[in-house]
Amino acid sequence: MGRLTPENLERARAIVALYPERRSALIPLCHLAQSQEGWLSPEAMEDVAVLCGVTPAEVRGTASFYDMLHTEPVGRHVVAVCTNIACLLAGAYELIEHAEKHLGVSVGQTTEDGEFTLEEAECLAGCDIAPCVQVNHRFFGPLDGPGFESLTAELRAGRLAELVPRHGVLCRVERNVSLPARDAASPGSPAAAGEENR
Amino acid sequence: MITEAPRIVTARLDHEDSYTLDRYLATGGYEGLRAALARPTAEVRAEVDKASLLGRGGAGFPAGRKWSMLRPADITYLVINGDESEPATFKDHLLVERDPHQVVEGTIIAAYALGVAQAFIFCRGEFALGLERLTQAVNEAYAHGALGADVFGSGWSLDLVVHPGAGAYICGEETALLESLEGKRGFPRIKPPYFPAAIGLYGAPTVVNNIETVSNLPWIIRNGGEAFAALGQGSSTGTRLFALSGRVERPGWYELEMSKVTFDDLINHPSLGGGVKGGKALKAFIPGGVSAPWFGPEHLSLGLDQDAVGKAGSMLGSGSVVVMDETTCVVRAAWRITRFFHRESCGQCTPCREGSGWLEKILRRLEEGDGREADLDLLMDACDNIAPGVSWPPQQTTICVLGPSIPSSIASGIRMFRDEFLLHVKEGGCPMRGAR
Numbered sequence: 001m002g003r004l005t006p007e008n009l010e011r012a013r014a015i016v017a018l019y020p021e022r023r024s025a026l027i028p029l030c031h032l033a034q035s036q037e038g039w040l041s042p043e044a045m046e047d048v049a050v051l052c053g054v055t056p057a058e059v060r061g062t063a064s065f066y067d068m069l070h071t072e073p074v075g076r077h078v079v080a081v082c083t084n085i086a087c088l089l090a091g092a093y094e095l096i097e098h099a100e101k102h103l104g105v106s107v108g109q110t111t112e113d114g115e116f117t118l119e120e121a122e123c124l125a126g127c128d129i130a131p132c133v134q135v136n137h138r139f140f141g142p143l144d145g146p147g148f149e150s151l152t153a154e155l156r157a158g159r160l161a162e163l164v165p166r167h168g169v170l171c172r173v174e175r176n177v178s179l180p181a182r183d184a185a186s187p188g189s190p191a192a193a194g195e196e197n198r
Numbered sequence: 199m200i201t202e203a204p205r206i207v208t209a210r211l212d213h214e215d216s217y218t219l220d221r222y223l224a225t226g227g228y229e230g231l232r233a234a235l236a237r238p239t240a241e242v243r244a245e246v247d248k249a250s251l252l253g254r255g256g257a258g259f260p261a262g263r264k265w266s267m268l269r270p271a272d273i274t275y276l277v278i279n280g281d282e283s284e285p286a287t288f289k290d291h292l293l294v295e296r297d298p299h300q301v302v303e304g305t306i307i308a309a310y311a312l313g314v315a316q317a318f319i320f321c322r323g324e325f326a327l328g329l330e331r332l333t334q335a336v337n338e339a340y341a342h343g344a345l346g347a348d349v350f351g352s353g354w355s356l357d358l359v360v361h362p363g364a365g366a367y368i369c370g371e372e373t374a375l376l377e378s379l380e381g382k383r384g385f386p387r388i389k390p391p392y393f394p395a396a397i398g399l400y401g402a403p404t405v406v407n408n409i410e411t412v413s414n415l416p417w418i419i420r421n422g423g424e425a426f427a428a429l430g431q432g433s434s435t436g437t438r439l440f441a442l443s444g445r446v447e448r449p450g451w452y453e454l455e456m457s458k459v460t461f462d463d464l465i466n467h468p469s470l471g472g473g474v475k476g477g478k479a480l481k482a483f484i485p486g487g488v489s490a491p492w493f494g495p496e497h498l499s500l501g502l503d504q505d506a507v508g509k510a511g512s513m514l515g516s517g518s519v520v521v522m523d524e525t526t527c528v529v530r531a532a533w534r535i536t537r538f539f540h541r542e543s544c545g546q547c548t549p550c551r552e553g554s555g556w557l558e559k560i561l562r563r564l565e566e567g568d569g570r571e572a573d574l575d576l577l578m579d580a581c582d583n584i585a586p587g588v589s590w591p592p593q594q595t596t597i598c599v600l601g602p603s604i605p606s607s608i609a610s611g612i613r614m615f616r617d618e619f620l621l622h623v624k625e626g627g628c629p630m631r632g633a634r
Contacts, residue, residue: 018359020316021400026381027364031323052381065383065544067365068323084285085488085520086443088534122367122538123285124324127443127518128450137326170362171329177340181315181355184347 002043008032011174012051018179026052026062030069034168038078039070067122068137075110075117077155078167079103080134083120086127090142095131096120098145102152115156117167135160136167200463200470203429203455206437207413211296217331219338222299228344230416234307235352242311246415248423250435254289255279255370255408256487256516258504267395268312269403276309276317277399279375280332280409283322283367284487285538287518289439290409292451294321294328297413298335302358304412306344307419309356312405316357319409320375323363332360367542371598372406374544385544386598410439410517430456434503434514440464444483444521447472457503461485461493464502465521478523482614486515488535489603491590492522492610511590527630529622532611533561539604550601553584557608564619567627574612574619581605 004012012032016025029051033044040063042056049056063069070078081099083092096118100106103116110117124139126132132141133148140151154160165172210216210225222228234242247262268274278301282290293301301319309317319336321329336358339345347355366384368374373387376399391397398404414436418426427435434456442464443449452470454463465471465483474480482492485500491512493500500506507514522531540554557580563569578588585592585602588609592602612619621629 021380023381024361024379027323027378028362030364031362054381062381062383063364065366066323066363069364083534084538085484085531085534086286086449088531089444089520089522089526122541123283123287125282125288125291125322127286127288127441127520130443130449134324137324139327170323170326171333173330173333173337175333175360176337177346179357179359180340180346181357184355 002037002041004033004044004047005036008036009047012047014175014178016051018175023052023054026054026059027066030059030063031168031170034069035166035170036168037073038076038167039073045071073110074167075114076166077115077135077164078117078119079152080119080121080124082122082124082126082130082132082134084123086123087131090130091144092131095143095145095148099148102145102149116152135164137170138164199458199460200467201455201458203437205453206417206426207293207297207300207410207439208451208453210300211292216296217298217335219299219335219342222297226416226420227299228303228342230419231303231306231310231344232350234310234419235350235354239311239313242307242419245423246311246418249414249418249426250423250433251411251414251418251426252433252435252504253408254410254414254438254517256284256489258514261407261411264393264395264407265308265312265405267393268405269396271403273402274312274314275399275402275404276305276312276314277376277379277404277406278305278317278319278409278412279370279372279406280319280321280325280328281363281370281375282409282516283370284489284516284518285535286441286443286484286520287487287516288441289451289517291322291325291328292439293409293413294325294332298328298331299339300413300416301332301409302335302339303344304415305358306339306349306356307415308405308407308412309358310349310354314405315355316359318359318361318379320361320363320369320379323365329360329362336360366544367538368544368598368600371600374598375406376404383544385546386600388597430458430503432457432503433505438502438517440502441518442471442521443518445475445478445523445526446521447475454502457501457506459502460498461500461502461519462498464519465498471521474521474523478525480521481524481526482522482528482610484518484520484607486513487518488520488538489513489599489606490515491606492614494614513591525630527565527628528611528615528618529561529565530628530630532607533558533565535607536561536604539600543600547596547601549584549595550604553580553601554604556580557604561608564622565628567622567625569623571620571623573623574616577608578612581609
């Protein structure tokens with residue numbers, strides 16, 4: 001466990017090929033690695049480092065800057081409650097207090113059964129459905145206490161599995177083309193017609 | 199005044215399937231691109247100049263002028279900024295999920311106008327559905343001939359890559375966004391150079407445009423820059439997508455003609471915001487994202503106009519309006535906004551990194567009843583160290599504008615509601631607690 005699977009290694013190489021410089025693939029590859037186990041294991045970060053031509057420390061140093069990339073294990077469902085201004089005005093702190101009580105954990109902790117990690121999020125751009133919650137980056141809202149309880153019950157029962165993939169799985173649509181323009185461009189005329197009539 | 203202006207970027211959104219290629223093609227999709235490709239790039243740029251399209255990301259810089267600054271070079275890039283994270287802003291979120299082909303077509307038109315061969319759409323990572331819809335749209339655009347080698351038989355070629363972010367407000371700052379796209383921490387770059395148009399992605403000249411900005415381009419090419427400029431008035435042309443939230447009956451997105459529609463219309467008109475929630479009194483509102491100084495009821499008559507809002511001491515910013523009512527505690531609101539900046543400060547510059555933490559701590563103790571009267575002066579003093587003079591627009595002390603934006607909410611709060619801050623000291627805590 002931990003290493004990128006052969007299928008994901010292949011995907012990773014296709015992603016690297018999309019960028020003029022391979023380090024640019026670092027964050028997309030971290031997302032890919034995170035889709036395997038829900039978090040970024042040290043082994044996966046080593047694989048990402050090799051693919052991007054950097055050291056594992058550079059991968060960790062970069063990944064740790066970003067809220068979405070987890071370098072420690074998380075629950076199957078990462079529940080992020082937004083408490084920023086629009087959600088605050090709609091009762092987000094009451095909601096997060098309720099969530100803590102209901103799940104029996106504090107913000108930042110994971111339930112004992114590994115189902116839920118509770119997070120307090122910054123604005124998720126769901127202010128029209130405030131207070132809003134993301135579960136594995138899928139939106140729910142507006143939510144009150146009872147709404148939160150039924151949402152977690154549905155998740156626990158696996159009834160939302162289609163809508164909410166496991167944590168780490170971000171984009172389930174794969175790019176199906178390489179870069180035909182770059183392939184077609186002959187050396188010396190990178191911008192082709194667009195440059196000529198400038 | 200509510201006007202009959204056409205909906206430009208949300209025209210398709212009443213359709214359930216607005217994100218599909220079929221719907222897009224049935225509603226004029228990719229016709230703007232075809233029309234653009236039939237004209238020399240200089241004419242396309244001139245059309246956008248005529249539209250006087252202001253950038254919709256927050257700074258409101260004229261898009262045409264930004265384009266004109268692109269330094270000629272063998273390799274240049276176009277990067278679309280979809281890292282929408284300004285609190286209470288959710289317009290780009292809407293556009294990538296509900297009309298991704300419009301984003302893609304706008305990007306292609308911009309790339310053609312600039313003579314760029316490689317473009318990226320940097321989409322906020324938390325928009326999982328948006329990433330799926332954008333990726334699908336890009337796949338379909340390639341299959342449709344709108345991307346790749348020889349776009350629509352024009353002889354011009356373009357590759358477009360959808361790039362996911364990973365959660366950092368600062369990556370909305372264009373140089374931080376480029377760092378992130380290069381696979382690094384989102385640290386804003388030292389200026390000068392002030393614009394990536396000189397030195398951008400991988401050191402190459404790069405134009406960075408916002409999602410909503412490029413979403414306007416298909417319409418502008420189809421209808422002409424003059425038709426766009428005929429909407430709104432002064433420098434605020436066209437329509438704009440406003441995001442309304444907070445203590446209001448009908449929070450949501452509203453595409454409105456700039457300048458002519460007022461904040462009063464947006465917040466109170468039955469067809470728009472529908473008034474303050476529960477018939478309560480309006481206390482204050484934020485006119486353009488949490489980096490903007492607050493307004494009071496006396497500013498309701500202002501038009502949704504970049505210059506007018508600027509002259510009144512704030513900014514239209516990202517087009518997000520947050521309503522606070524009589525039950526809202528302004529200390530708590532200012533604290534939460536400051537906490538956001540503290541969490542999102544990248545940490546490079548001392549005034550921002552340290553100042554945001556100090557301010558958050560002081561506001562928290564005021565709210566929790568451990569404040570003292572001298573805290574008000576201390577807050578303003580710390581604000582003054584981050585942005586000397588605490589004026590508007592703020593003085594810069596840091597690499598990027600995040601830090602100097604922090605004092606906005608605090609200074610507004612204290613200036614408008616000093617008594618309420620003092621009441622927190624006198625009563626040993628928040629007097630509004632339990633008001634809701």
